[in-house]
Amino acid sequence: MQYRPLGNTGMNVSILGLGCAPLGGAYGAFEQAEAIRAVHLALDNGINILDTSPYYGATKSETVLGKALQGIPRERYFLSTKLGRYGLDDFDFSAERVRRSVDESLARLGVEYVDILLCHDIEFVSLDQIVNETLPAVYEIQAQGKARFVGVSGLPLKIYPAILDRARLDVILSYCHYSLNDSSLELLVPYLQSKQVGIMNAAATSMGLLTESGPPAWHPASQEIKAACAQAAQYCRARDVNIVQLAVQYALANPNFATTFVGTAHPEEVLNNIRWAEEPLDEQLLAEVQEILAPIHNLSWASGRAENN
Numbered sequence: 299m300q301y302r303p304l305g306n307t308g309m310n311v312s313i314l315g316l317g318c319a320p321l322g323g324a325y326g327a328f329e330q331a332e333a334i335r336a337v338h339l340a341l342d343n344g345i346n347i348l349d350t351s352p353y354y355g356a357t358k359s360e361t362v363l364g365k366a367l368q369g370i371p372r373e374r375y376f377l378s379t380k381l382g383r384y385g386l387d388d389f390d391f392s393a394e395r396v397r398r399s400v401d402e403s404l405a406r407l408g409v410e411y412v413d414i415l416l417c418h419d420i421e422f423v424s425l426d427q428i429v430n431e432t433l434p435a436v437y438e439i440q441a442q443g444k445a446r447f448v449g450v451s452g453l454p455l456k457i458y459p460a461i462l463d464r465a466r467l468d469v470i471l472s473y474c475h476y477s478l479n480d481s482s483l484e485l486l487v488p489y490l491q492s493k494q495v496g497i498m499n500a501a502a503t504s505m506g507l508l509t510e511s512g513p514p515a516w517h518p519a520s521q522e523i524k525a526a527c528a529q530a531a532q533y534c535r536a537r538d539v540n541i542v543q544l545a546v547q548y549a550l551a552n553p554n555f556a557t558t559f560v561g562t563a564h565p566e567e568v569l570n571n572i573r574w575a576e577e578p579l580d581e582q583l584l585a586e587v588q589e590i591l592a593p594i595h596n597l598s599w600a601s602g603r604a605e606n607n
Contacts (some may be wrong), residue, residue, distance in 0.1 A: 299344030299575065304556040305496025307447050307468055309376055309413065313550045314575045315347040316340045316568070317500055317561030321362040322355020325506065325514060328563040330362055336565045337366035341375060343572045349471070349500070349559045351380035351418055352403055360406040368408060378471070378498075379403045380418035380451065382432065389422050393435035400439050415445035416471055420461070421452040421602030429464045437466075449496075453601035455486055460606075462493050473500035474598065476555065478508055478545050478587060479527055482596045487554045500559040502549035508541050518599045526594045530587045537583065544587060546571055547579040 301310040319325070321333050337348070350359045360379065367375070381399040382391040404410065415436060420428050428450070439445050449469035450461055458470050470490065475483035476499045483499065490497055506513035507527040513519065519527075534541040549558040560571050588595075600607045 299572070301346075302553065302556045303496075304498070305469055306494050307496055309347075309447075309496075311347040311376060311557045312345045313557055314345055314546075314571060315349060315498070315557040315559040316345050317559035318348055318350040318359045318363050319354045320359075320561045320563040321350070322353075322359030324354055325561070325563075330365075332565060333362055333563040334366040336563055336568045337363065338370075339565050339568045340572075341370065343569070345568075345572070346374070347376040347378065347413075347557050347559075349378040349414075349498075350407075351383070351416075352399065352406075353380065353383045353385065353418060356385065357402075357406060360403055364406050364408040372409065376413040377407065377409060378414035378416060379407065379412050380416040381436075382420065383418040383422070389419075391417065391420070391423050391427055391432040393431050396432060396435040397439065400444055404444065411444050411446060413446045414469055415439065415448055416469075417450045419452050419602065420450050421454050421457050421606035423603070425457065425460050425606065428461060433465050447496075449498075452606075453598070454607045455482060457606055458486060459489060462490075462495065467493075467495055469496040469498055471498045471500060471559075474504050475499075476549055476552065476558075477502055477504045478530065478541075478548055478584075479504055479523065479591045479594060480596050480598060482598070484552070484554070491554075497555050498557050498559065499549060499552075499555040500561075502545045502558050502560050503542055504545075508545040510535060510540060510542075518601070520597070520599065523594045523597055523599075526591055530590045533587060533590055534583070539580070539583060540570075541587070543570075543574045543577075544580065544583060546574050547577070548584060550575055551579055
């Protein structure tokens with residue numbers, strides 16, 4: 299496993315992180331015992347950063363992850379969780395809710411602190427509230443030692459400079475903007491580096507678009523994007539390659555991103571991802587797949603308020 303520094307945090311994180319949304323059932327049913335084994339396999343094979351949220355499975359992801367982490371020395375892993383989003387349309391970034399949310403997450407996770415605390419999907423609310431109310435409350439939590447570092451997450455890339463021009467962040471977590479079909483996060487790298495912000499990437503498969511089974515029914519991508527990604531997956535399959543392998547390797551190869559979270563609740567998928575992380579990227583296949591995806595390259599979908607897109 300390779301490790302990279304995460305901005306100025308002093309944390310050296312595995313380039314492959316474990317995304318724990320699937321531990322909340324976002325991508326289908328799973329056995330809790332298998333999910334716990336998946337977490338243990340990840341840690342035993344060099345993955346040292348885990349990301350979750352109370353939103354994933356209505357606290358189920360944090361609860362299952364907390365069970366998995368019981369008895370594991372705290373210094374063996376870095377832990378990221380979130381606040382502010384609790385359901386599909388349930389957002390509360392008030393200072394009072396922020397304080398309660400952190401304590402609830404710590405109790406579910408069975409830890410005294412998290413390494414990273416992220417304001418989750420901030421594009422759904424007023425960014426003025428994030429700057430003027432939410433982040434000051436988060437800084438208080440940081441001062442209390444309950445969170446070592448502070449950041450925000452969300453889909454539209456414009457939210458990051460909108461916040462960073464007005465507030466201090468240690469890290470950001472961007473998803474679905476550095477993958478085979480959308481590499482637009484790369485355009486923001488110079489700005490983020492100028493702010494000395496650690497960059498975390500997530501959703502190397504674009505939330506299931508770049509898989510052999512295709513995306514879940516709730517996926518917000520257009521039919522055009524879904525069709526192109528399905529064509530790319532079929533092209534890889536015809537060459538005896540799982541497109542997930544190519545997607546994971548492509549995301550991990552970019553040195554500008556400290557880590558890329560790949561979500562799974564299945565032990566065999568954890569081992570596949572780790573194996574692929576160690577194998578060389580097939581540059582020829584990559585070029586051929588990128589050609590298939592060229593018509594929809596960097597096309598995305600709206601998320602949250604219109605003014606934040």
